[in-house]
Structure formats: C-alpha cells, structure tokens
Amino acid sequence: MLDSMIAYFDSIPSSHRALIMAGGITFFWLIEGAVPLFRFRYQKWSHAGLNLFFTLTTIVINFAFATVIVRASDWVVASGFGILPWLGISSGWAMFLVGLLALDLVGAYLIHLIEHKIKVMWKFHMVHHADTHVDTTTANRHHPGESVFRAIFTLIGVVLCGAPMWLVMVYQSISVVLSQFNHANISLPASVDRAISYLIVSPNMHKIHHHYMRPQTDSNYGNIFSIWDRLFGTYQDMNVSEIRYGLDVLSDETDGNMSFQLGIPFNKSIKTDE
Numbered sequence: 258m259l260d261s262m263i264a265y266f267d268s269i270p271s272s273h274r275a276l277i278m279a280g281g282i283t284f285f286w287l288i289e290g291a292v293p294l295f296r297f298r299y300q301k302w303s304h305a306g307l308n309l310f311f312t313l314t315t316i317v318i319n320f321a322f323a324t325v326i327v328r329a330s331d332w333v334v335a336s337g338f339g340i341l342p343w344l345g346i347s348s349g350w351a352m353f354l355v356g357l358l359a360l361d362l363v364g365a366y367l368i369h370l371i372e373h374k375i376k377v378m379w380k381f382h383m384v385h386h387a388d389t390h391v392d393t394t395t396a397n398r399h400h401p402g403e404s405v406f407r408a409i410f411t412l413i414g415v416v417l418c419g420a421p422m423w424l425v426m427v428y429q430s431i432s433v434v435l436s437q438f439n440h441a442n443i444s445l446p447a448s449v450d451r452a453i454s455y456l457i458v459s460p461n462m463h464k465i466h467h468h469y470m471r472p473q474t475d476s477n478y479g480n481i482f483s484i485w486d487r488l489f490g491t492y493q494d495m496n497v498s499e500i501r502y503g504l505d506v507l508s509d510e511t512d513g514n515m516s517f518q519l520g521i522p523f524n525k526s527i528k529t530d531e
Contacts, residue, residue, distance in 0.1 A: 339419015
C-alpha cells in the first residue's frame with residue numbers, strides 16, 4: 258500500500274492535484290448544504306467567487322515556487338540533509354508519519370503563528386480572517402502576499418525535514434483537503450468533533466480561530482494535526498454557538514469587496530489590534 262502511494266505521489270500529474278482540490282471543495286460544499294453549522298443568509302455563489310479568486314492566486318504562486326521546491330527536495334535527499342536522514346529514517350511508515358508531522362509543523366503551524374505575531378504579516382493574513390461567512394471556500398482565501406509567505410515556509414519545511422518529493426505531494430494533498438474540511442460550515446455531533454480534535458484539526462476547533470476577537474483569534478493555528486496547539490499552549494475552546502466571524506478592526510461590509518481586501522496590507526488606516 259505504501260509503495261503504491263509513493264509511486265503515485267512521486268509523479269502525480271498536475272491535473273490530479275487540481276482534481277483533489279476541486280473534489281474537496283465540491284464534496285464539502287454539498288455537505289454544508291445538508292448539515293450546516295450556521296444557516297447563513299448570504300449569496301453563496303457570490304461569496305465563493307471572491308474566495309475562489311484568492312484560491313486561483315494561491316495556485317499560481319504555488320506553481321511559481323514548484324520548481325524551487327522540487328530542486329530543494331532533490332538536493333536534501335541526495336545530500337542526506339534534514340531531520341529524516343539525521344534520525345536514520347529513510348523509508349516506510351516512519352518516514353511518512355515523521356515527515357508529515359515535520360512538514361505540518363513548519364509549513365502550517367509555525368508560519369500561521371508567525372503571521373499572527375508580526376504586524377506586517379498579520380495585515381496580509383487579515384484577508385483570510387475578514388470572511389464573515391466561513392465555509393469550505395474560505396480555506397484558500399489568502400492574499401497573494403500571504404501565499405508567498407506560506408510557500409516560503411513550505412520550502413523551509415522541505416529542507417529542514419529532508420523530505421523526498423512524494424512526501425511533499427502527500428503533505429500538500431492532505432493539507433488542502435483538511436483545510437477545506439476544518440473550514441467547512443458543517444455540523445458534526447459534538448462528541449465526534451471533539452474526538453477528532455485530539456488528533457486532527459476538527460471544524461469546531463478551527464472555527465474558534467475565526468472568532469472575531471482575541472484571544473480566540475490568536476489560537477488553534479493547526480491545519481492537519483491538532484497536537485501542536487495542545488503542545489505549545491495555543492489551544493482555545495469555546496461554545497461554537499457564540500462564534501462571530503470577521504475581525505473587530507474591520508467592517509463586516511468590506512469582506513466581499515475585492516479591491517478593499519487586496520489593499521488591506523497597505524491600508525494604514527486599518528489597525529492591527531483593537
């Protein structure tokens with residue numbers, strides 16, 4: 258099974274990666290309609306249009322970094338650089354699990370934490386938090402500048418991990434689907450959501466991160482694994498019925514204005530905190 262997965266992801270076509278992303282959005286979009294967490298009164302297609310625009314810019318930037326990431330992966334594998342070779346892990350499920358953990362820590366949790374701590378980066382990340390109707394399309398609602406930050410940290414993660422390219426492709430595929438899942442406006446039984454949250458980031462756990470005020474906004478940074486928030490003390494809990502999306506420093510009416518959203522990082526009138 259593992260060998261087949263490695264062979265597939267080592268040479269996965271770009272069209273298949275696109276299908277994974279589109280398939281995830283379509284699947285969770287349908288589930289949202291059946292069992293929504295919040296019954297939003299909004300134009301779902303109009304809302305999705307802006308978020309899918311940012312998804313497209315994210316895809317373009319990721320493709321721009323793809324060659325660099327491939328070459329970095331080839332170099333670390335050839336030179337034996339990184340956590341995996343230093344630990345003597347060169348194959349098998351141990352490589353899969355340890356590598357996935359390391360890539361998620363650096364490429365998702367760490368960059369997310371930093372974006373909330375450095376004001377210049379936070380201004381770019383505000384675009385993601387500005388969405389007042391969080392659903393599965395919010396997953397890749399990233400300002401192009403933030404997409405660059407995240408691509409750079411993916412590159413750093415690949416180098417520090419010593420990850421072969423098949424592992425990078427597995428990580429990115431799981432990451433995009435899990436992000437669509439934990440942003441999806443779906444209602445799971447509370448016991449199921451909580452049980453899931455001890456291993457991976459569940460929808461309720463991540464929705465707390467999208468609450469409009471601190472300290473909840475500055476918590477629950479994980480994307481795939483929830484252990485990082487619990488380990489580093491950034492985990493928060495609250496009743497999901499009390500969640501209000503958006504940011505306390507932005508007007509809710511601006512969340513669908515593309516020109517305003519693109520200009521947030523350069524708008525000096527927008528405060529970085531309240």
